Amino acid sequence: MLYYYTSVCALFGLLIGSFLNVVIYRVPRGESIAVPPSHCPSCGHFLKPWELVPVFSYLFLKGRCRQCHARISWRYPGVELLTAALFLAAAWQNQGVLNLRLGLNLIFISILIALTFIDIDTLTLPDVLVWPLLGIALAAAFFVPGGPSGWVSLVSAVGAGALFWLIALIYPQGMGLGDVKLVAALGAMLGFPLIILAVFLASFFGSLIGGSLLLLRKLKFRQHIPFGPFLAGGAVISLLWGERIIALYWSVIFPS
Template sequence: MPIALIFGLLVGSFLNVVIHRVPLGQSIVFPPSHCPECEAQIKPWDNIPILSFLWLRGKCRGCGTSISLRYPAVELLTGLLFAAVAWRFGPTWWTTTYCLFAAALVAAAMIDHDHQIIPDSISLGGLVASLLVVPAIQAHYGEVWLEALVRALIGALVGGGVLWFVAFLHARVSVAMGREFEHWPGEGEDIPRPGEADYWLWFPGLGLGDVKLLAMIGAVVGPAGVVDTILASSLVGLILGGAQAIARGALGRPFGFAPAIAIGTVAILFLPPFWLLRVL
C-alpha cells in the first residue's frame, strides 16, 4: 500500500499536466512543467507531489504567484485511490489495471468539470486499451479469452448504449414539448431531422463524451458492473447537480457529468454487485 500511495502521488502530479494541457490541445511532454504566470521552468525538487507545495507554502518560487490547492488535491486523491485499490485487490494484475483505470477517471472528471468535454484520447483510447487488456488478464487467471472479450464488448455496448438511448430520448421529447436550447451542434440553428446523420448524435445537455466514457467503463467492469455504475452515477449526479444549483443559483444550467460517473464507478469497484438496488 505505501508503494501504491507513492506511485499514485506521482501519477497525480502527471495528471495535473494532462488536465491542464489536453483540453487546450497542448503536448503533455513539451514544454516541461512551468509556472503559467512567469513561465519559469519548475525544478525537479519543486515538483515533488504535495511536499513541494507545502515547502513553498503554495507559491511559485520564482514570482510568488499562488498555486491552486487543486494541484495537491489531485495528487492526494490519486494517491489515496491507488492505495485503496492495492488494499482491495492485493498484488495482482487487477491492481495495476484498476489503478490506471482510476487515473483515467480522475482526468476525465476534472476536464469535464472545467470544460464540459471528455477528450477522445481518454474515453476512446481507454476503451481500446480496456478491450485489449481486460480479457488478457482474465485469461491469465483461467478464464476463456474469447468469453472474456465478448463480456467486455457487451459491457461497452451496455454502458454506451443505455446512456445514448436516454440522451436521445430526452432530446427528442424535449424538442417535441417545445423546449429551446442555448446551443446547437454543427453549423446553423436547425434541429436535425430524421434521415440526417446529426439526428442520431444530437444530445443537448448531454454529450457523446459521457456515452464514450461509459463504454470504456463497461469494457472494464462488465455488463452488470456498468449497470451499477449508471445507477450510482445518476444518484451522485442528482446530488452534485442539486448542490451546484443551490450554491451558485444555477438551476437548469449544464454541468459536467463525468465527476458523477467517476464517483459511481469507483464505488462499484469496492462494493458488491447491485448494492444500490439492495439499498433502494
C-alpha cells in the first residue's frame, strides 16, 4: 500500500503542479485564478482538455502552442514534475498514510512552490499567499497532531519574524518585508528547532549560489537575488527530513 498511496500522491502532485503554474502566472498580475480558462499567453488560444495534461501535453506538443507555435517555457512541466516529486516525498515520509497531517504538508509544499517562482519572477512574495500559509500553519499546530505544538508554533513564528525584521531594519537592501513575513510563517509551520535548520540551509545555499553567480559574472555586484526561494527550499527540506538531519548532526558532534 505504501507504493500505491505514494504513487497516487505523485500523480495528484502533477495536477496540483499544473494549477500552481496558473497561480504563479496570474497572482502577481492580479488576475483571477478561476477565469478565464487556461490559454496561450501569446495568442490567447484556449487550451483543449488534452492540451492541459501535465507534462505529457508539453512533450506531445513539443513545447509549442498548437495554434501560434510560440515556445512554451520548460518551466511549466518543470513545476509539475517538482510538485509531483515533493508530493511523493511527503507521502513517503508519512509512511504512505493518508491523514490530515499529510494533507497539510501538501498544502505547505504547494504554497512554497508558488512563492518560489513568483519571487524569482517578480522579487515579491504576495501577501495573498504568505498570510494564508501563516494562518493555516498556526491553526494546524493547535488542532492537528504530528507537527509542532500550538504554543511552540506561535513563539517560533514571532521569534523568527522578529529576528528577520531586525535584520531587515539594519540591512534593508538585503531583505524585504516579504521575507520577514515568510520566515514568520515558516516558524509557525516548522516550530523549533526546525526553523533554525531551515534558515541555516537557506543562508548557506543562498550565499553559495549567490557567490557562484557573482564569480561566474552572471550577476552584477549588489544586484538583488530573491531570498524567498532559498527560504522555501530550506523549509521543505526541514519539513520532510529535518528531524533526521538534526539527529545525524548530533550523532556526528557527540558520537556515542
